[in-house]
Amino acid sequence: MAGNTFPHWLTHHSATQPGRVALRHKQLGIWHEQRWKDLHSEVLQLVDALHKLGFGRGDTLVLLTHPRREALLLSIAAQWLGGIAAPLDPSLEDDMLALLLTHLAPAFVFAEGQQQVEQALASSQPGVQVIYAEARGLEGHARTALRQYRALLSGASAVPRAPVAEAEQSAFALYRVNGGRHVQVEHFRHDELLEEGRQLVVAERLGRHEEAFAARVFATSGHLRYLLSPWLTAGFTLNFPENILTRDADRRELGPTLVVGTRDTYQRLESLVRARLPLPDSLLGRFVTYALRPDASILQRFLGYWLVKRPLRDVIGFSRIRVPLLIGPALPQESLQFFRSLDIHIHTWDKVANWRTLPTTTIRQVPSPESVGDGIKRVS
Known part of the structure; x- marks a missing residue:
């Protein structure tokens, strides 16, 4: 344009x-x-x-x-x-x-x-x-x-x-x-930011119907490149929490489809989910392990989604998440695997700083x- x-x-x-x-x-x-x-x-x-x-x-x-x-x-x-x-x-x-x-x-x-x-x-x-x-x-x-x-x-x-x-x-x-x-x-x-935003929009198939969540300050290059720029390039909705203390509750209320976070962001969210998990040796804990098995049967996947995955995703406001983006340092493999078990596949987008x-x-x-x-x- x-x-x-x-x-x-x-x-x-x-x-x-x-x-x-x-x-x-x-x-x-x-x-x-x-x-x-x-x-x-x-x-x-x-x-x-x-x-x-x-x-x-x-x-x-x-x-x-x-x-x-x-x-x-x-x-x-x-x-x-x-x-x-x-x-x-x-x-x-x-x-x-x-x-x-x-x-x-x-x-x-x-x-x-x-x-x-x-x-x-x-x-x-x-x-x-x-x-x-x-x-x-x-x-x-x-x-x-x-x-x-x-x-x-x-x-x-x-x-x-x-x-x-x-x-x-x-x-x-x-x-x-x-x-x-x-x-x-x-x-x-302007042009380099918007071009990087356009690349993200194409690669992640972002459209006008996305609901993005802005829970961190814009003083990072990743949020300029992969949140603000795609917002203007694709023309979707950008949501702001009331304040930094209410961000988790506000995210749960909204259920955004696009979230941009750092390693600290995702590790904090992981800790919120793990705090809701039952003891592994309890009856409920064994059921959660059964429902989240990576080689699950059709019945396991069905039960796992409605009885385990969906409630746990709701804990962190990821009930509708489609594009969870990671910027900055990588997450440990254990954390990435934990999110995958909830059908949350985190995509890494970042560039070398200058x-x-x-x-x-x-x-x-x-x-x-x-x-x-x-x-x-x-x-x-």
Whole structure:
């Protein structure tokens, strides 16, 4: 398609399937749906709001949050204006986050709540513009640079404007601190991310009817490549839990067809299932062993599915799972075999990372792919 970028694909789905559900998120125990047309309109409002704040081509929006729809929409709005989204993992140790924020010295930050807002204000440059999602604890905050997400929308208009983003530009930049306490960066262009998403869509036969679950932060290359990119390439529904603590209950309630997880994710889910297994020597334990035998007869498979496998899959919200993806380090064979016994066949999708160590002298500057060899560019 013309303009192979995240904003262009959002516009495409808004035009071709405006009434289908693009996002679903849980708030105060209630699931809320947002269709592609409405999602497109909200992103346009955010584009207008960011533009009024002075965000423009080449600027970076730092995201300090657990997975939530606001971070995704702000990322696309920043890219719409020719900028870059830089997700940081809020679960990092405080000193690591402080080092990253001090090094980046961002001018624009999206922070989830009070803790993340205070981290951003403490380690960013003076005058940083902070957009936050949760107002609890911030009602009496005197900082004029703080803007609540909903208030940001109320003062913006959804005026159509052509995206500034170009396919060869960076869409996302990931940052981390290595063992030597040096900051490293990895850039991801629009076209390369969307191509990798398209490859996954073709290989796994993903379609518009998929229900994907976003339970981890976007500060990993695997989630950018194999969750966000396929979402826009195929145009399926992306679901967000209410918060990181409710993710397992929310997944059980939804029963997604597509899940992207790391080794830690699947080992945690495995432990949840194993905790429900009866003692091996008990009568029920012997029945479970009988029902899950790999060389099971037709009767065993029938009983195993309805009486054992399906209930155990329900424990982790995998009742309808079709494409469980693993990114990062491999799972032990014992874990892979355990999931196979439940008819959950985990597929590994990952690429070698291309981290680049930044010069320690450029505390407020980082090189972009376009400027390597031609100087360095400020992260604003």
